[in-house]
Amino acid sequence: MQxxxxxxxxGFSMILAIGAQNAFVLRQGLMRAHVLPVCLICAVSDAVLITAGVAGFGVLTEAVPGLEPAMRLFGAAFLAWYGARSLRSAWRGGAAMGAGKAALSLRGAVLTCLAFTWLNPHVYLDTVMLLGAISSQYAQPALFGLGAVTSSFVFFFLLGYGARALAPVFARPRAWQLLDLGMAVVMWTLATKLILGGMDSLIASFPLFERLFVV
Incomplete structure (x- = not known):
């Protein structure tokens, strides 16, 4: 049990921080749109990645040079696009209160959620690498992984369905504008960090790049 x-x-503390995935789940919860599939996708995806990490698959990024920085740059492109989309929604003002509620179909919500989950390299670093490595320190790593998986289910369903408690606050279009603006800032900040980190990792991964760019 320990x-x-x-x-x-x-696991709970690692996913508690506001990020792209959490912001998307929060927004879907506030809109009460496709909350169940979105929460399930996030939780099940975490379960798959945590299980892979506990099973020892975390060596993949070490075995394939350049994989991790490439994932960073690809994820940054998606975050930059979604940040622009959120900024456009904030600029239009209150769009999320009307037609914005139907902006994402079930298919669109699922695909967007999958992108936030599987294109974010931090998810792999946190679940596969970090949790996988820490689980090896316990006599029963499977129980450690089970606890981490449980935390993901608890967190995402609390976030998705608990967001309804904030519905009175978001009864005003201005609140939605601020939320969309905040999401744009979060997305672009994460994209910038991924790009900078990805370039550093890419240079370090290949000796040729390191000789060219490092004095």
Whole structure:
């Protein structure tokens, strides 16, 4: 039980910070649009990645040079696009209160959620690499992984369905504008960090790049 509790506590604390995926789940919860499939996708995806990490698949990024920085840059492109989309929604003002609620179909919400989950390299670093490495320190790593998986289900469903408690606040179009603006800032900030980190990792991954760009 100690391993399971430790896995739950660490897993919950790692996904608690506001990020692209969490912001999207929060927005879907506020709009009450496709909340169940979105929460399921996030939680099940985490479960798959955590299981892979506990099973020892975290060596993949070490075995394939350039994979991790390439994932960073690809994810940054998606975050930059979604940030622009959020900024456009904020500029239009209150769009999320009307037609914006139907802007994403079930298919669109699912694809967007999958992109936020599987194109974010931090997800792999946190779940596959970090949780996988820490689980090896316990006599029963499977219980540690089970605790971490449970924390993902608890967190995402609390975030998705708990967002309804904020509905009175978002009864005003201005609140939606601020939310969309905040999401744009979060997306672009993460994209910038991914690009900068990706370039550094890419240079370090290949000796030729390192000789060319590092004095």
């Amino acid at each position: 391993a399971a509790v430790a896995g739950f506590a660490l």
